[in-house]
Amino acid sequence: MxxxxxxxxxxxxxxxxxxxxxxxxxxxxxAYSADAPPRIMYFELGAQTLARRLPxxxxxxxxxxxxxxxxxxxxxxxxxxSRIIQLGRTIKIDIDGTRSAARETERWVRDxxxxxxxxx
Amino acid sequence: MKKLLEIxxxxxxxIGGFLxxxxxxxxxxAGAAFGYQLIWAIVLGTICLIFLVEMSGRLAAVSKQxxxxxxxxxxxxPFFLIPLVAMSLLGxxxxxxxxxxxxxxxxxxxxxxxxxxxxxxxxAAWLLLWKGTFSIIEKGASLFGLIxxxxxxxxxxxxxxxxxxxxxxxxSMPRHEPMRYWFIAVSIMGxxxxxxxxxxxxAGAVEDKWNETDVPVNRxxxxxxxxxxxxxxxxxxxxxxxxxxxxxxxxxxxxxxxLILTPIMGRSGFFLFAAALGIACFGAMLEIALSVxxxxxxxxxxxxxxDARPRDVARFSLVYTATLIGGAIIVIVGVDPLAITxxxxxLTSALLPIAIVPFLILMNDPHFVGQHRNGWISNTVVCAIxxxxxxxxxxxxxxxxxxx
Numbered sequence: 001m002x003x004x005x006x007x008x009x010x011x012x013x014x015x016x017x018x019x020x021x022x023x024x025x026x027x028x029x030x031a032y033s034a035d036a037p038p039r040i041m042y043f044e045l046g047a048q049t050l051a052r053r054l055p056x057x058x059x060x061x062x063x064x065x066x067x068x069x070x071x072x073x074x075x076x077x078x079x080x081x082s083r084i085i086q087l088g089r090t091i092k093i094d095i096d097g098t099r100s101a102a103r104e105t106e107r108w109v110r111d112x113x114x115x116x117x118x119x120x
Numbered sequence: 121m122k123k124l125l126e127i128x129x130x131x132x133x134x135i136g137g138f139l140x141x142x143x144x145x146x147x148x149x150a151g152a153a154f155g156y157q158l159i160w161a162i163v164l165g166t167i168c169l170i171f172l173v174e175m176s177g178r179l180a181a182v183s184k185q186x187x188x189x190x191x192x193x194x195x196x197x198p199f200f201l202i203p204l205v206a207m208s209l210l211g212x213x214x215x216x217x218x219x220x221x222x223x224x225x226x227x228x229x230x231x232x233x234x235x236x237x238x239x240x241x242x243x244a245a246w247l248l249l250w251k252g253t254f255s256i257i258e259k260g261a262s263l264f265g266l267i268x269x270x271x272x273x274x275x276x277x278x279x280x281x282x283x284x285x286x287x288x289x290x291x292s293m294p295r296h297e298p299m300r301y302w303f304i305a306v307s308i309m310g311x312x313x314x315x316x317x318x319x320x321x322x323a324g325a326v327e328d329k330w331n332e333t334d335v336p337v338n339r340x341x342x343x344x345x346x347x348x349x350x351x352x353x354x355x356x357x358x359x360x361x362x363x364x365x366x367x368x369x370x371x372x373x374x375x376x377x378x379l380i381l382t383p384i385m386g387r388s389g390f391f392l393f394a395a396a397l398g399i400a401c402f403g404a405m406l407e408i409a410l411s412v413x414x415x416x417x418x419x420x421x422x423x424x425x426x427d428a429r430p431r432d433v434a435r436f437s438l439v440y441t442a443t444l445i446g447g448a449i450i451v452i453v454g455v456d457p458l459a460i461t462x463x464x465x466x467l468t469s470a471l472l473p474i475a476i477v478p479f480l481i482l483m484n485d486p487h488f489v490g491q492h493r494n495g496w497i498s499n500t501v502v503c504a505i506x507x508x509x510x511x512x513x514x515x516x517x518x519x520x521x522x523x524x
Binding site: 013106 | 183184185189192193196197198200201250251419420421422423424429430431432434435437438487
């Protein structure tokens with residue numbers, strides 16, 4: 001099967017092995033060294049990755065916002081492409097999302113904002 | 121039999137959910153200022169909406185993807201950011217006008233002053249989203265929304281001249297006040313072709329787990345539901361034309377619209393109007409707040425559903441909460457509710473291409489909809505009407521702003 005990086009990988013919805021949302025493939029990382037053929041290694045998720053994809057004037061603002069807003073700074077989170085177990089409209093990755101760093105912001109919002117409102 | 125029930129329910133849902141403060145205010149203004157002459161704007165807007173709603177249901181049924189998710193998927197993140205930002209801000213603005221309408225309805229019934237109702241109304245909507253499920257919100261809002269049929273009853277009681285009304289369904293040049301005429305036409309089209317409805321509808325289709333067998337049912341419910349819904353807007357226009365024009369009333373404040381049923385139905389007409397306005401606005405608020413949450417969550421790949429506890433979809437819940445707060449702030453600050461309604465509807469027309477052009481490209485991409493691609497008729501109709509609304513908006517909004 002032939003995979004087109006932008007059409008089939010970039011920006012696709014990523015889900016964990018239970019089918020729960022992890023986020024979208026904000027970036028795709030390829031490794032290259034002199035002695036091995038280039039290989040697609042990771043999906044990258046996070047505000048910094050998203051900021052880098054915008055025209056320059058917006059990059060600074062977004063990186064700053066991401067840095068201020070995201071609980072773990074703005075360092076991107078990586079998911080190994082080798083753990084893909086299903087590739088289609090959504091991409092299923094063989095990890096347990098409940099403890100994954102991909103959901104850190106979701107957990108932070110739950111614990112610090114939504115979870116504190118009665119009836120949540 | 122089950123299919124028939126499903127279709128009926130779908131149509132009833134669309135009728136009850138159709139009218140909101142935008143269509144109500146713009147249709148009433150059109151009737152008061154130009155008689156039947158602007159019915160064509162409602163007709164064009166409704167035809168366009170039929171096609172768009174059918175498309176968003178078809179996209180969700182075939183690709184199992186809601187509209188917002190499919191947009192990021194197809195066009196990539198940098199481009200997706202444009203409709204995301206534009207439609208979210210527009211959503212807050214439109215929500216503010218719905219909240220303004222709800223506050224007015226509460227004020228009419230109780231006689232108590234205006235600004236107090238806004239935070240209370242926003243809180244009630246939030247509570248329902250916090251505790252309710254998708255089907256309670258969708259079915260509840262639209263069943264109660266059937267009270268808006270009171271405008272159809274009122275229109276028939278006035279025995280309008282149907283041939284003249286039918287003539288109004290054909291576009292014609294204004295006989296007086298051309299600037300105002302085109303601005304109201306643009307606002308009417310913006311009120312009918314509400315983009316938030318498309319995000320809501322397609323997300324709902326995914327929540328209800330539609331598949332390809334739902335495509336024909338979707339076509340029927342979209343066509344009839346939206347047509348009857350459009351008829352409600354026409355009824356408001358007809359009532360406004362027959363009640364306000366002979367009395368020489370020009371609508372300059374929101375509460376002037378409140379009296380359009382009183383000459384026909386007396387005191388109960390006054391309360392029916394307040395109830396119809398309040399319920400329609402409240403239902404629209406729920407839909408808009410959810411639409412913005414769907415748009416943002418699907419775009420960023422967060423977990424989204426209205427059927428989980430808020431803590432299990434924390435960011436999704438945060439977005440609808442923030443949207444409601446944003447809308448409430450605009451109303452509390454005290455912007456004139458009628459002005460914000462007309463302006464946000466006109467602005468919708470101006471921003472339509474941002475939401476609709478990528479949508480059309482999606483609907484012609486076999487990668488997403490396979491053999492269920494758009495035909496040339498739907499492509500042409502949507503392009504023509506959206507193009508017209510956009511051109512009229514770009515010309516008439518600056519003129520209106522300079523004039524006022």
